[in-house]
Each structure stands twice: as structure tokens, then as C-alpha cells.
Amino acid sequence: MKSQILATAAFLTFISLNQTAQAANPEHVRQLLASKQCQNCDLTGAGLVIADLSGANLSGANLAGANLSRANLSGSDLRGANLSGAGLFGANLSNANLIGATLLGADFRNTYLVNAQLNGVSLNNVNLQGAIGIPSQIATHEEFYAWGVAEAQKGNQQQAIDYFNQAIAIKSDYAGAYLARGVVRYQIFDRQGAFQDAQVAEKLFTSQNNSTGIQTAQAFIQELQAPPPDAKVKPAKPNLVDFVGSIGSLLLQFLSF
Structure with a gap:
């Protein structure tokens, strides 16, 4: 467990250092917040803390390194989204569809995952500490x-x-x-x-x-x-x-x- 946590921390540091020059497309951020429709958007490193994104269409979006801490993503469509290194501490992902999403190094601590669709999603190096509603089939x-x-x-x-x-x-x-x-x-x-x-x-x-x-x-x-x-x-x-x-x-x- 210790080695897993250290590996995750190292990965998140790597992501952070390599994305300092990258930023989300501001038009895409405005589009998302205004309409909750942002399919295939570039939201790399976006600051979306406490954002109300319930029911949002984020399928195929690039959310690598984004800060979604305590965001409401309940019922959102995140199919095929890239959430590598994203921060979702305390986020509400109940009933969200994450099939095909990339979650490598994501921070899912204290998230709400009740009825979230995670079938076939790799959770390697995902920090799930304190998450609620983790499906039994995705952890040992x-x-x-x-x-x-x-x-x-x-x-x-x-x-x-x-x-x-x-x-x-x-x-x-x-x-x-x-x-x-x-x-x-x-x-x-x-x-x-x-x-x-x-x-x-x-x-x-x-x-x-x-x-x-x-x-x-x-x-x-x-x-x-x-x-x-x-x-x-x-x-x-x-x-x-x-x-x-x-x-x-x-x-x-x-x-x-």
C-alpha cells in the first residue's frame, strides 16, 4: 500500500511538472460552464473546483491534470475522457459513466462513486482512499x-x-x-x-x-x-x-x- 501511494505521488508530481506550460482552452471552459456540453473539449489543467457539472457531456474530453475537487459530476458522461492526474477529491461521481476513461494517477479520495459505471476501467495508481460506493469488482x-x-x-x-x-x-x-x-x-x-x-x-x-x-x-x-x-x-x-x-x-x- 505504501509503495502504491508513493508511486501515485510520484506520478502526480510528474504530471504537474509536465503540464505547467499547458492550459485548458478558455473557450472550452466557458462552453462547459455555460451549457454543460463539452464533448472532446481540451480542458487540460482546468480549474473546476466545486463546479456544478451534473449531467454534463464530457465524453472524449481531455481533463488531464484538471482540478475537479468537490465538483458535482453526478450523472455526467465521461466516456473515453482523459482524467490522467486529475484531482477529484470529494467529487460527486454518482451515476457517472466512466466507461473507457483513462484514470492513471487520478486522485479519487473521498469521491462518491455510487452507481458509477467503471466497467473495464483500469484503476492502476488511482488513489481511492475514502471513496464511497466503490464497486466490489474493481478492487481486491x-x-x-x-x-x-x-x-x-x-x-x-x-x-x-x-x-x-x-x-x-x-x-x-x-x-x-x-x-x-x-x-x-x-x-x-x-x-x-x-x-x-x-x-x-x-x-x-x-x-x-x-x-x-x-x-x-x-x-x-x-x-x-x-x-x-x-x-x-x-x-x-x-x-x-x-x-x-x-x-x-x-x-x-x-x-x-
Whole structure:
């Protein structure tokens, strides 16, 4: 994951340096903002932050290096568009058609991809961290798991659970994902859900002869079976760090299981 992030950063730097002399066609930018019709337009490096481009026709457009952060692209037609190195942080791409688009090095962090059409699109070196609605078929179970761990470390528990759910949907015997989901459920005070996940993780780790996983799952189960704190005393937010060390370093051990 680290190498993927570094590679993406290097690519984005390369794109930025090589496009400093290039700029979007100003007439095309005006046309897009006025009519939302800009098929095959040259929008290289265009600044379109927070632009309302819902339903826009951008098929075949060159948006390489464009800044579309937090833009509304819901329902837009981006078929065959070039989005290499484009910044789409927080953009709304729900129901957008991206079939045939080039996304190499694009920043899709925190984007909304619910019902987006991405069939056959290469996502190599695309940063999807925090994206919502990623279709299961376009990422591996390891990627969903790693994204879940990252969200858990940032305190985004529900997003983390969603990623772990997707990892498990792809690989039903992914013990690490069950354990990680249990940890996050524990952190949001869902002790029953955490206990169920921990038990499944222990069984799977046992069947896979993973001694580290077995020991970790058992330690977690012991913690969950401990008597709850006095109801009159407001409990501190439970944290796996208390008995198995750093959550990040622990859970990243299970990327390949």
C-alpha cells in the first residue's frame, strides 16, 4: 500500500511538472460552464473546483491534470475522457459513466462513486482512499482491507466497517477482515457484533494455521468477555491498544490472510 501511494505521488508530481506550460482552452471552459456540453473539449489543467457539472457531456474530453475537487459530476458522461492526474477529491461521481476513461494517477479520495459505471476501467495508481460506493469488482479484498484499516486509524469507524464488509464479500474466509471489523465494532460499543466477528476470525485463523492470528483473536475474545464497567461510570472509549498494541501495526499483519 505504501509503495502504491508513493508511486501515485510520484506520478502526480510528474504530471504537474509536465503540464505547467499547458492550459485548458478558455473557450472550452466557458462552453462547459455555460451549457454543460463539452464533448472532446481540451480542458487540460482546468480549474473546476466545486463546479456544478451534473449531467454534463464530457465524453472524449481531455481533463488531464484538471482540478475537479468537490465538483458535482453526478450523472455526467465521461466516456473515453482523459482524467490522467486529475484531482477529484470529494467529487460527486454518482451515476457517472466512466466507461473507457483513462484514470492513471487520478486522485479519487473521498469521491462518491455510487452507481458509477467503471466497467473495464483500469484503476492502476488511482488513489481511492475514502471513496464511497466503490464497486466490489474493481478492487481486491486486500485493497478494501487496507482502506478499512486506514479509515479506522483516522476514527472513521463506519467507513472502515463498510470497507471490511466489501473485503469479506469478495473473500468470505478473510480472517483478518473479520478481526478488524470486530475491533471497529468494539470501538463503537457494539460488543455483541465484535464478539461474533472475533469468534469467526479465531476459527478461520485456526483453519489457516495462523498462530499470530489465533493468539490475537483469543486475546480480543478475552477482553470482550471481561465484565463491563460500572454503568454509573461513563466508560472511556474502548481501544484495542490497551491489550494488543498499536491497532495499525497489528491489523496490517493480516493483509494477506
